[in-house]
Amino acid sequence: MKRRLAPLLLVMVVVEAGCAWQDWIDRTLITENVTGFWSGTVGPAIASVQLDLRQEGAKVTGTVRFLPGPVADPLEGGVAGDVFTFKGRRGGVSAELTVGGDENSGQMFGSFGKRPISLRRADPASVTDPPTR
8 A cells, every 4th residue: 555655645746846846936037127217196096106116137126206295215126927016115115016018006005004006107207296285
């Protein structure tokens, strides 16, 4: 009986290891480039937001700015597949977005709770601050 189970056990271990390898590849594969200037909105009626990003491999650095605020918060993040995640270095916000070419959408987390975020790649010269109310 033990002799019959040993080959079956070996096959199961090899198959499981192959599946784990594929998951590791999927998590480290970089399919999108988020470098550039992004503009969009957080949430219904929360804020306009701008991201200025630089990507090197899977690592992303840059700034996040909520308008009409004058201060940009440094951010650090990464890209795995088509998922872009980041955290503000000051700890105020974080987000997880799905990237599709020139569009990002997902969820942002901060003092305002969890809100949807939608961004489009833009030319920074064409984006102006919204009027203050």
